[in-house]
Amino acid sequence: MAIAAVGAAWIHRANDPGVLCPLRAITGVPCPLCGGTTVFIEFGSGRPARAVLANPVALAGAIAVALAPLGLGSRWWALQPRTRAWVLGTALVGSELWQLARLGLLRV
Template sequence: MALAAVGASWIHRVNDPGVLCPLRALTGIPCPLCGGTTVFIELGSGRPAQAVLANPVAFTAALGVALAPLGPGRRWWALQPKTRAWLLGSALVGSELWQLVRLGLLRV
């Protein structure tokens, strides 16, 4: 993951591909996963605070995937399927709201 983050950061710095999210490119509205690539770019550039601000849900998910083999993954799968679905749904709704505020489409 660290190598991918550094690679994404280097590619982005050398050749900025612009907006990668198809929904945002077509409509201007971000999806709940918008900012996910930016999370890796910022981490690869050594800016973890900026990575968290880009998409806290994607940052947390990446951290969870990285740490899952060390034990936390068992806790996730021990949850009831309805609980996992509720947590994921809540995270996606929260992420969408975060993106709308971050990109100035929703004011709080």
């Protein structure tokens, strides 16, 4: 994953593709996963704090996927389906609120 992050940062530096999220490009409203690409670009560029600010949920998800083979995955699947759905739903709602605030669309 680290190699992919460095590669994405290098490619992005050479050719900035702009907004990649179709929902945000069309409506201006970010999806809960907006900033996911920025997480990897910032992390690969050696700026972990900016990666966290781009989308903490996407970063946490990437870390969870990376750690899944070390036993975290079995702990996740041991949870009741309803609990897993609640955790994912809460994470997505929190991520959407984060994105709306980050992009100035949510006035708090």
